[in-house]
Amino acid sequence: MRILLTAINAKYIHSNLAVYSLEAYAQEYKKHIELAEFTINQTKDEILKGIFRCKPEVLCISCYIWNISLVKDIIREIHKILPDTAIWLGGPEVSYDAPGTLEECPEVTGIMKGEGEETFLELVRYYVEKKTNLSEMAGITYRTCTEGDIRIVENPWRDTLDLSTVPFVYADLEKFENRIIYYESSRGCPFSCSYCLSSIDKKLRFRNIELVKKELQFFLDHKVSQVKFVDRTFNCDHEHAMAIWSYLIEHDNQITNFHFEIAADILNEEEIRMIAGMRPGMIQLEIGVQSTNQDTIREIHRRMVFERVSGIVRQIQEGHNVHQHLDLIAGLPFEDYNSFSNSFNDVYKLRPQQLQLGFLKVLKGSFMHEMAEEYGCHYQDKEPYEVLFTRWISYQDVLRLKQVEEMVEVYYNSNQFLKTLPAMEKLFETPFRLYEALGEFYEKKGYMEISHTRLRRYEILLEFLMDKDPEHMDMYQELMIYDLYSRENMKSRPAWAGDLTQYKRMFREFYQTEMREHHFLEGYEMYDERQLGKMTHLEIMHYHPDTLEKGEYAFLFDYQKRDVLTYGALAQEVEV
Numbered sequence: 001m002r003i004l005l006t007a008i009n010a011k012y013i014h015s016n017l018a019v020y021s022l023e024a025y026a027q028e029y030k031k032h033i034e035l036a037e038f039t040i041n042q043t044k045d046e047i048l049k050g051i052f053r054c055k056p057e058v059l060c061i062s063c064y065i066w067n068i069s070l071v072k073d074i075i076r077e078i079h080k081i082l083p084d085t086a087i088w089l090g091g092p093e094v095s096y097d098a099p100g101t102l103e104e105c106p107e108v109t110g111i112m113k114g115e116g117e118e119t120f121l122e123l124v125r126y127y128v129e130k131k132t133n134l135s136e137m138a139g140i141t142y143r144t145c146t147e148g149d150i151r152i153v154e155n156p157w158r159d160t161l162d163l164s165t166v167p168f169v170y171a172d173l174e175k176f177e178n179r180i181i182y183y184e185s186s187r188g189c190p191f192s193c194s195y196c197l198s199s200i201d202k203k204l205r206f207r208n209i210e211l212v213k214k215e216l217q218f219f220l221d222h223k224v225s226q227v228k229f230v231d232r233t234f235n236c237d238h239e240h241a242m243a244i245w246s247y248l249i250e251h252d253n254q255i256t257n258f259h260f261e262i263a264a265d266i267l268n269e270e271e272i273r274m275i276a277g278m279r280p281g282m283i284q285l286e287i288g289v290q291s292t293n294q295d296t297i298r299e300i301h302r303r304m305v306f307e308r309v310s311g312i313v314r315q316i317q318e319g320h321n322v323h324q325h326l327d328l329i330a331g332l333p334f335e336d337y338n339s340f341s342n343s344f345n346d347v348y349k350l351r352p353q354q355l356q357l358g359f360l361k362v363l364k365g366s367f368m369h370e371m372a373e374e375y376g377c378h379y380q381d382k383e384p385y386e387v388l389f390t391r392w393i394s395y396q397d398v399l400r401l402k403q404v405e406e407m408v409e410v411y412y413n414s415n416q417f418l419k420t421l422p423a424m425e426k427l428f429e430t431p432f433r434l435y436e437a438l439g440e441f442y443e444k445k446g447y448m449e450i451s452h453t454r455l456r457r458y459e460i461l462l463e464f465l466m467d468k469d470p471e472h473m474d475m476y477q478e479l480m481i482y483d484l485y486s487r488e489n490m491k492s493r494p495a496w497a498g499d500l501t502q503y504k505r506m507f508r509e510f511y512q513t514e515m516r517e518h519h520f521l522e523g524y525e526m527y528d529e530r531q532l533g534k535m536t537h538l539e540i541m542h543y544h545p546d547t548l549e550k551g552e553y554a555f556l557f558d559y560q561k562r563d564v565l566t567y568g569a570l571a572q573e574v575e576v
C-alpha cells in the first residue's frame, strides 16, 4: 500500500509540522507512507507531476487558508490521472465544514477532522490491514456508495490526544536545512477570541517537560538557527513556560533563536526578570494586541488590559535583548477607521521592532463567522476570507488601511529608517497620519504596485518630504544617509548625499590613530589604516541624528558589531 502525505506550504522556508507528526505517529506502517512537500509558488503541473510519480493508492493532503483553492484544483486533476486513488483531506480549512467540502469536491473520499495523528494512524491501518471499518472510526466524515446510493457519513469528533505520545519529528535534520523548524510544546488555547479557531478546542495539553527539554537540547546541539514554537499562547501555564525558558538560558548555544507567541498581560514578575536576563537575540516574542478599543476587546472575547500590555512591553524593552512583534487586526466589531487609528497610535508608541497590521479573516467554525451577519461583516467568499466592510468600517477605509499597512511594512518594519522616521513623525499630528499620508502619496504617484529597490524607497521619501517640509531637506537627507550607512557600507554614495571630500585628511588621521590606539575599533588589531577605512564608514552630520540639534558630528559605523534587534551597525560618535 502506498500512502502519500502531502503538504503545500506558503513558502519554501516553511515546513508543515502536521504532516511530519502524522507520519511519525504512524511509524509502525512506515514502509507504506511517503511524504511530499510543495509550495504554492510551484505550478499546478509541477505538483501534479510530483504526486503522480509517487502513484499513491491513498493521497492525504493538509489544507490551510493559503492552499485550499490550489488543493481543490489539484484533486480535480489527480482524480483524472489516478482515478482509483482514495483522496483524504485534513487541516483547519476542511475540518469545520466537512460535509460541505465533500459535497463541493466529489473526488474526495473523506475528511480527517481536527487533530489528525490518531485518525491518520487508524486510516492507515484500515487501508493496510483491511480489517477495520470506516463507520467505527472517530474523527472522520466520509462518502459511501452502496448500489449507486452515495451518502455522506459524519462520524463523531475524536477525543484529544496526549501530546507526549507524538514522536519527535526532527531526528533527520537534513530535510529541514535552510527551513524554519516548528515545534509544539502545547496544543489548544484556554482563551476564547471569537475570530480564532484555536478557541474552539479548549483542551489545553502539554508535552511532557522532560521530553521537551531533550528535544530542545537536540536543536541546541545541532545549532539550528531558529525554532518557532507553534504553541498558541506559550505562557498560558507559568510553570511550563518557566521550565522551558530556564532550560534555554542554562543550555544556550549562543546561536539558536526561539520564537514564542505569548499573551503579554499574563507575564508575571518572575518571567519578566527571567526574560531580562536572556542573551540578546535568544528569544523573540509575538504579542497579539489586536485593538485597544475596549468595546472591541470585549466583543471579541479577549481579556487583554492594554495598560498592562504596554507596561510589560516597555519593561521587556529596557533589556534591549528581545525582538518584540505586536499585532493589530483591522475590521473587528466596533472598530471604525478612527478607532483603528487610535489602536495603531497606542501600539506604535511602544516602538516594537515589528508592528503587524492584519485584516480580519472570517473563518468557518469561528464565533466571528456566526456573528458576521449581526456585525454587517462582509468578507471574501474565498480564502483568505478577509473582511471587505462591516457596520463600522467601509471598503474604502479598508483600502486606506491597506495602504497604511504597506507603508508600515516598507518604512517601519524594515528597521531601515530608524533615524528618519522619528523626525518625520514631528510633521504629523500622529504616527498614523504619517503612514496614511505616505500611502496616499504612493497611490497618487502610482508607486504602490511596483517593487522598488531599497535606494528608491529613500528617494521616494525625499520626494514626499519635498512636498511636506521643503525647508528641512538637508536634515532629512543626512538622516537618510545615516540610516543607509547604518545598514550597509555602501560602495557608491547616493547623488543626493553630502560630499565628504573636504574631510578626507581628517578621516585619514582618524584611522591612523585608530590603527595604533584602537579606541573605537576593538577586534580590528590585524588591519592597517586603509583596511580600517574600507571595513567601516565615517559620516559627517550637521544635525545630531537623535536630538536634531545643529552642529558638526562624526559617526563611525562598525559593521562587525550589529544590533541583534535591528541589524543596524554599531554607530559611535567620534572626534575627528
Ligand code: SF4
Binding pocket: 189, 190, 191, 192, 193, 196, 197, 198, 199, 232, 233, 288
Ligand atoms: S487568538 Fe490566540 S489567545 Fe486568542 S484563542 Fe486564538 S490562540 Fe488563543
